Amino acid sequence: MKDKPAYILRVSCPGRVGIVAAIGNFMADRGCFIKELHQYDDLNTGRFFSTIEFVFEGSQKPSVEQVKAAFEVTALRFDMEWEIHDATEPAKVLIMVSKYDHCLRDLLYRRATGELNIEITAVVSNHEDLRYMAEREGIPFVYLPVTKASKVEQEAALLQLVEDTGTELVVLARYMQVLTDTLCTALAGRCINIHHSFLPGFKGAKPYYQAYERGVKLIGATAHYVTGDLDEGPIIEQMVERVDHGHDPQHLTQVGRDMEAQTLARAVKYHVRRRVFQNGLRTVVF
Known part of the structure; x- marks a missing residue:
């Protein structure tokens, strides 16, 4: 059987x-x-x-x-x-990155080992830094630099790429650009972001430094569907890790980096295995 x-x-x-x-x-x-x-x-x-x-x-x-x-x-x-x-057909996934490589590296590894049943249609980035990682795996790398003037044009190019490749899911693997409402609407329910914090929590730049300054005892990561409300989309998966006064900002960043990769991978796995349902602002995850 x-x-x-x-x-x-x-x-x-x-x-x-x-x-x-x-x-x-x-x-x-x-x-x-x-x-x-x-x-x-x-x-x-x-x-x-x-x-x-x-x-x-x-x-x-x-x-x-x-x-x-x-x-x-x-x-x-x-x-x-x-x-x-x-269930045996690989889900077509497009990954978007900027300069951080840990989430992309983790997704590539889990794909190679068969843990994630996905076909990566392309790696898209607003920087050239991670081109080598994609091309080493034989995956098309698409460079779409974003400026204030080019943002709408580049998002249109992204949507065309999604359509041309039959992409089912877009994964923001530490893609450091805010998507427009138009793009969020076009990708509703099929775009996952990893947030470097346990939402709701410390938002904005350098969250681990904010956490350090507040003396937190728990840090976390959150994977959620992207919506027009920044970092407010339905949550798919979260992780937390206990820390103490001995963790400086660099240590917190290291712990957070590991959680980001694991949390994002879990969310992608749940989605491509068809186990996530949006239920208003919440999700049902089997």
Whole structure:
């Protein structure tokens, strides 16, 4: 069974009786074996969320297109927003960087080891510093320098690149430019940023120096979807680390750098495995 192609059904709809039973019966009737199922009913918003990973087990195996067409009946009955994805197909991801290399380096490593099932369509940067890292891996490097005068033009070029490459997710791996509202809207729900702080927290320049001056005992990192409200998008993953008076700003930066890489990688993994749902200003993460 483990060698058979696996698929993921994502469902979001108003919560009501019979949803799980209807999905289960639909799968059983078509010889689908459910490998993994996650579900959550948010009683505050009245929304139901679920991901189901399945394989075809019956002797008469329908195509994925046939399953999608047949599922429309169930989807309409429960007013579902839904998708079916091939779980083995790498997600197409575009990574944006500036000069810091730790998050890009970590994502490249996890891709190489198979931990992240992604195809990196391009590495885009407003600086040339990390070109060698992308080209060493055979990944296209696109240099889009940003000035106040060129920002709109370069963002348009970025969107064209996203479309041309079929990119599903844009990852800001310490990309040190604020995106315009227009770009944030165009990439809504498919752009993840790593913030070098445990949000809400110390914002602006040199957060670890601010933290040091305040004598903090916990520092952290936050991965979130990008919105027009700077660093206020729905949070996907966070990490914290305990520190003490012996950590100077350089030590705090080192600890923070490790957390940034881990937090971003987790958020990307959850997204490409189809396990993240936006629920208003919050997220549901399976």
